[in-house]
Amino acid sequence: MRFLSGREAVLKHIFETDDEAPLTPVAVTVTVTREGRTTAATSGTAIRNGDVYTFAAGSLPLGVYTVRWDGGTAAVDTSWFEVVGGHLFTVAEVRAYDADLSADRFPTSAVVRLRDYIAGEFESITGRSFVTRCRRIPVELDGSCSPLPLVDVQATTFEDSAGQTVYAVSVEPVGPFTLAEGEGSYTAELTYGFRSVPDDVKRAALLRIRTLLFAERSGIPDRATSFQPAEGGTYTLATPGVRGSETGIPDVDAVLGRYGFDVLDDLAGVLL
Structure with a gap:
C-alpha cells in the first residue's frame, strides 16, 4: 500500500485466519515505525468496525513503514506501507x-x-x-567514484553503523546517475525518482x-x-x-x- 506525502495515512487491517473464522480482538494497539528507526513514528489504539480495524497515522515523511497490530493474546500481526511523493495517476x-x-x-x-x-x-x-520514493540501501565505498545503486537520485544522506549522519561522502549527479566518492560502509538513504x-x-x-x-x-x-x-x-x-x-x-x-x-x-x- 502506498500513501501520498502530505496526506493523512489511514491504515486498515483484518486479522485473517485460514479457516475464515472472524478474529476480532477487543482492543488493538498500533505502532508505526519508519524503516531504519527504533523510535515509533506514531502509535495509538485502532478503531474497530466489525472485523476491520482502522488507525489514522497522520501525515508522514517519505519512506517505508512497519505497522505492528497488537491484539494481545488474541493476535499480533505486522504489515507494511510506503509514503511516496506522488502517484502515476489519480x-x-x-x-x-x-x-x-x-x-x-x-x-x-x-x-x-x-x-x-x-x-x-x-x-x-x-x-x-516515475514517482518520488525514499529507500535505505547499504553501500560500500572504496575511495574511488562509484555509482549509487539507484538512478534519478534527488537527495542523499549517509549514516554510519551507529546511525549517525556522516559528511565524508561527496556525490555528483551525472545524467540520471549519481556518483559517490568516499570510503567505508554506510547506509544510504536515497530520495529518488521523477x-x-x-x-x-x-x-x-x-x-x-x-x-x-x-x-x-x-x-x-x-x-x-x-x-x-x-x-x-x-x-x-x-x-x-x-x-x-x-x-x-x-x-x-x-x-x-x-x-x-x-x-x-x-x-x-x-x-x-
Missing part, C-alpha cells in the same frame, strides 16, 4: 479516462491496488521510478490499468497467444516475455522502452 483520472471504469463496476480499492502494482511494474521494467510523472508515462499507465481491470471480462483466455473472432481471421496477441514484450500491450511497452537503458553500457559511457 482515481479521478481513471474514471475520466474511460466512462466504463465507473465506481459501481470497479471500486476505488481495486483501482488503488492496481495503481500500486503498475508503479512497481513500470519501475521493474525500466529501472526507474519529480512529476511524464505525460506519456501517465497515458501508458492509464491504458495499462484499463487493460488489467477489463482482463477478466475480455473473453480471451489468460494464456492465449492468438485468438479467432466469430467473424473469421486470426489475431496474434503480444505476450509478456515474448519477442521483447514486457506488458503485452505494444503501446505501453513502446513508452517504457524509451525510458529504460542498459545500466552497464550507459555507465561505461559516463565513466570513460
Whole structure:
C-alpha cells in the first residue's frame, strides 16, 4: 500500500485466519515505525468496525513503514506501507479516462491496488521510478567514484553503523546517475525518482490499468497467444516475455522502452 506525502495515512487491517473464522480482538494497539528507526513514528489504539480495524497515522515523511497490530493474546500481526511523493495517476483520472471504469463496476480499492502494482511494474521494467520514493540501501565505498545503486537520485544522506549522519561522502549527479566518492560502509538513504510523472508515462499507465481491470471480462483466455473472432481471421496477441514484450500491450511497452537503458553500457559511457 502506498500513501501520498502530505496526506493523512489511514491504515486498515483484518486479522485473517485460514479457516475464515472472524478474529476480532477487543482492543488493538498500533505502532508505526519508519524503516531504519527504533523510535515509533506514531502509535495509538485502532478503531474497530466489525472485523476491520482502522488507525489514522497522520501525515508522514517519505519512506517505508512497519505497522505492528497488537491484539494481545488474541493476535499480533505486522504489515507494511510506503509514503511516496506522488502517484502515476489519480482515481479521478481513471474514471475520466474511460466512462466504463465507473465506481459501481470497479471500486476505488481495486483501482488503488492496481495503481500500486503498475508503479512497481513500470519501475521493474525500466529501472526507474516515475514517482518520488525514499529507500535505505547499504553501500560500500572504496575511495574511488562509484555509482549509487539507484538512478534519478534527488537527495542523499549517509549514516554510519551507529546511525549517525556522516559528511565524508561527496556525490555528483551525472545524467540520471549519481556518483559517490568516499570510503567505508554506510547506509544510504536515497530520495529518488521523477519529480512529476511524464505525460506519456501517465497515458501508458492509464491504458495499462484499463487493460488489467477489463482482463477478466475480455473473453480471451489468460494464456492465449492468438485468438479467432466469430467473424473469421486470426489475431496474434503480444505476450509478456515474448519477442521483447514486457506488458503485452505494444503501446505501453513502446513508452517504457524509451525510458529504460542498459545500466552497464550507459555507465561505461559516463565513466570513460
